[in-house]
Amino acid sequence: MERIVIVSARVGAGHDGAAEELARRYTARGRQVDRYDFLDLLPGRLGQLLCDSYHRQLQVAPRSWDWLLGALGSPPLSTAARRFATLAGRELRKVLTQDVSLVVSTYPLATHALAQLKRRGSLEAPFAVYLTDPAVHRLCVSRHADLHIAPNEIAREQAQRLGALWTIVSDPVVAPGFRPVTGDLERADLRRKFGLPAEGRLALVLCGSWGIGEVERIAVDIAASGPVEPVVVCGRNDALRAKLADAGVGHVFGWVKEMPELMRACDLVVQNAGGLTTYEALGSGLPVLTYRSLPGHGRANAEVLDAAGVVPWVRDQADLPEALNWAITVTRKEIPEKIPEKISEEVPERIAG
Secondary structure, eight states, rough: OOOEEEEEEEEETTTHOOOOOOHHHHHTTEEEEEEEEEHHHSSSHHHHHHHHHHHHHHHHHHHHHHHHHHTSSSSHHHHHHHHHHGGGGGHHHHHTSOOOSSSEOOOOHHHHHHHHHHTTTTTOSSSEEEOSSSSSOOGGGGTTTTTEEEESHHHHHHHHHHHOSSSOOOOOOOOTTOOOOOOOOHHHHHHHHTOOOSSEEEHHHHHTTTTTTTHHHHHHHHHSSSSEEEEEEETTHHHHHHHHTTTTOOOOESSOOOOHHHHHHHEEEESOOSSHHHHHHHHTTTOEEEESOOOOOHHHHHHHHHHHTTEEEOOGGGGGHHHHHHTSOOOOOOOOOOOHHHIIIHHHHHHHH
16 A cells, blocks of 8 residues: 655644645545654654744734744745754654655645755655645745645746746645535524524634634724624634623634534635635635735735735725625635645656656
């Protein structure tokens, strides 16, 4: 049986979400799949400290992440980040000792740790990078990878400019549960299940698994902008959930395991990061808006999605009412699922050949 190794990281939920869906699709096609968290492969508690520091930075000083991400694009700091990633090399070699037919990275630092092994000849299997974000940062790319898989044409061009060699565009990996609602009856049943109002338009506010950003401002602005009521998901941010409840926001959720159903209960999505959540919403047939985007990767993703004509970026509060009116009248669309064949069938053979 072919063995495929996928390396992601529990930094937010997008990298792990893509890895989980890739694993599901490979497993369904008879492959053995082993998943690893890059943070657990770093020495000691270094991985958890890295995750906690990033989380804390986005909570306390989000604008500093904009500056740091830009600085990491410079040769000195990007080189330092790549060297840091190689600290996971020892543990990576251990998990790659068995026969491996393909290695896939969904997290930038994992990409560079694997790239070093590839460069030194310690990794013989084909090595693919799955780009989880619509926009591509320098650290997402390695010239030692055999393949980069981009979610759109702009991302493909960005990856190639940054040194990626063979790059293809393929539809984002979205779990099959994210599908359009079948009709008014299903939506009514789901609204009852989640305790949502039977009538009216609902905007699902999504701000990542950590509930980061100007979430309260987003909810207040939506409520004040017209005939759309906000439904806010706070992820694992319990403090934010309590704060919104105290502020009188009517529909507030914490971590939601049944996100496909909650999406089908709503009419549109407003998000601030532009990662996997956006593609899940589009796969659910929902119009999506970017509003009060996160600094750094959030703004970069917003720019690409807006330029591609996929997700409008609402840059000013004064433009929000018009954007919401557009969203509740736009025709629902479903993203075609082409990626299972491209990833699960063609890629291993084409790289190896």
